[in-house]
Amino acid sequence: MPVTPVLTGRWNTPESWTLAVYESTDGYQALRQALELGPDDIIKIVKDSGLRGRGGAGFPTGMKWSFIPQGDDRPHYLVINADEGEPGTCKDAPLMTADPHSLVEGIIIAAYAVRAHRAFIYLRGELVHCGRRLRAAVAEAYRAGYLGRDILGSGFDLDLVVHSGAGAYICGEETALLDSLEGRRGQPRLRPPFPATHGLYASPTVVNNVETIATVPFVIRRGVEWFRSMGRERSPGPKIYSLSGHVTRPGQYEAPMGTTLAELLELAGGIRGGRRLKAWTPGGSSTPMLTADHLDVPLDFEGVVEAGSLLGTAAIMIMDETVDMLKVVRRLTQFYAHESCGKCTPCREGTTWMVQILSRLERGQGDAEDVDTLVDACDNIFGRAFCALADGATSPIVSGIKFFRDEFVPATPTGATGPTGPTGPTATDRVAGTPDALAGAH
Known part of the structure; x- marks a missing residue:
């Protein structure tokens, strides 16, 4: 390329x-x-x-x-x-x-x-x-x-x-x-x-x-x-893509807008240790995660939205098959809870409660209803604060549950059935509209 x-x-x-x-x-x-x-x-x-x-x-x-x-x-x-x-x-x-x-x-x-x-x-x-x-x-x-x-x-x-x-x-x-x-x-x-x-x-x-x-x-x-002459019609020009995480050669890669992750991974030597790609963020932690099924998505403003996420700052965090998605989501949510300025109640209270629920699930002390509570909380936080920090905080949770729900739901004992519940269609549908929280002005 x-x-x-x-x-x-x-x-x-x-x-x-x-x-x-x-x-x-x-x-x-x-x-x-x-x-x-x-x-x-x-x-x-x-x-x-x-x-x-x-x-x-x-x-x-x-x-x-x-x-x-x-x-x-x-x-x-x-x-x-x-x-x-x-x-x-x-x-x-x-x-x-x-x-x-x-x-x-x-x-x-x-x-x-x-x-x-x-x-x-x-x-x-x-x-x-x-x-x-x-x-x-x-x-x-x-x-x-x-x-x-x-x-x-x-x-x-x-x-x-x-x-x-x-x-x-x-x-x-x-x-x-x-x-x-x-x-x-x-x-x-x-x-x-x-x-x-x-x-x-x-x-x-x-x-x-x-x-x-x-x-x-x-x-x-x-x-x-x-x-x-570079990039795509609606998103022209060159762009700096940041690759971090489980990639052989992490760093900044400049390429035309619309370059795919598959092409960037080729430049960066592929997934570290020859492992398989599990999940990745196209624009930093506040953009909904994507999976290996999205390797050929054009990384420009329109292409990533069509895939259900946002380009944001093109900060691509690569996660391989060894990653525990529950732990990733908990750590990211903890970051947003810590960095909330406290001005808006949905953000100040909501992020703190979501960290508590995720921590309980991570300790193995939660149940399937907690997962539904998380999605419901995200739906009540999204769009209800002065800025996009609260919206960005919902992205890892909703996209994580959307693609990796089985890693959030505690194992059901043999012979028993437990509620799994819907994934919260409203929150899941809206996550694609989550702005790149605070990556910078335009």
């Missing part, structure tokens, strides 16, 4: 994170092109390219930029969601570490397009080394005249701040991130109003994911037709 080294093209270059190396490989040429165009022209190019948000939801990037009101005499802000905390998601951190200037250049172009003069990178606090690289790159960009006043003589001014969070998963949700950036406790906001009109400091704000913005310079530099 064709591999497209676009976003990852500089990763193996010595000192790839420095300005000298970046400029020697066409770095900041896209910015020069962009500054010769009008902001609206840039938005149109990004719209025509079909670039969609790489943070989970897949919303069209150019359309999102066009929502920012113009001529409103209010400050505009650009915020980069680098709070990568979804279990299994590990694409933004290596990108920022190996090639931080691609993000910085993308930020300058995007800020120019939405007429913002102040931008922020909200970085996950645990990514200490990544933060050092980013701050060094920002300092280099200021010294070279790519940031600050009158950038490259264009008359455009931009200040960029790298802000490290305190390790709260909830701050990957864009409105909780904005509250945290303003100095308040990170909790999701009621919407509407939306960030496009009332975001940071109640002003028009664009929130984008790291990979989305790092893609923008390539779109500007190489053009719409080049970008659309």
Whole structure:
């Protein structure tokens, strides 16, 4: 299969994170092109390219930029969601570490397009080394005249701040991130109003994911037709897929959108130890699990939805035949219970009770009715909270029970019968609509 080294093209270059190396490989040429165009022209190019948000939801990037009101005499802000905390998601951190200037250049172009003069990178606090690289790159960009006043003589001014969070998963949700950036406790906001009109400091704000913005310079530099020549019609361009778990060579693999897991496994050397694939997540722990029957599903936004899950951040966690699915689901649910901000009762109480039921089943002290209770609880939690954390918490449970119910139901004693109950058609049917909980803004 064709591999497209676009976003990852500089990763193996010595000192790839420095300005000298970046400029020697066409770095900041896209910015020069962009500054010769009008902001609206840039938005149109990004719209025509079909670039969609790489943070989970897949919303069209150019359309999102066009929502920012113009001529409103209010400050505009650009915020980069680098709070990568979804279990299994590990694409933004290596990108920022190996090639931080691609993000910085993308930020300058995007800020120019939405007429913002102040931008922020909200970085996950645990990514200490990544933060050092980013701050060094920002300092280099200021010294070279790519940031600050009158950038490259264009008359455009931009200040960029790298802000490290305190390790709260909830701050990957864009409105909780904005509250945290303003100095308040990170909790999701009621919407509407939306960030496009009332975001940071109640002003028009664009929130984008790291990979989305790092893609923008390539779109500007190489053009719409080049970008659309990769991937599929409704999901064009290259994508970084993260493979972790029981795979021979885990890591980041860049390939066109729509690549299948079978093709990615071929690149990664297959399942570790020659074992068989049992289950996998297409977009991190908050997306419904799939099985070996889904190896040929195109990994783009439409293909994965048709299979009953979501692409999310393309964080593919591979589980082989030795995995105890009950234990996996319990551990993931425990994560969501721990990371719930506590604002919404269904999430705060529901995730805690689900952990207790799963733990009881894991100890062999539960019964078949507990499984039905879990599905019923998921149906009552889904869609009833301010953000998607609660929805994401239901995905491992409902999809796990859907495909591996026999691992959740305690063995029935010989000669006895026990209730098995339905798998909860409402919850099972709705799980495909579960958004990638907090993997990042579009």
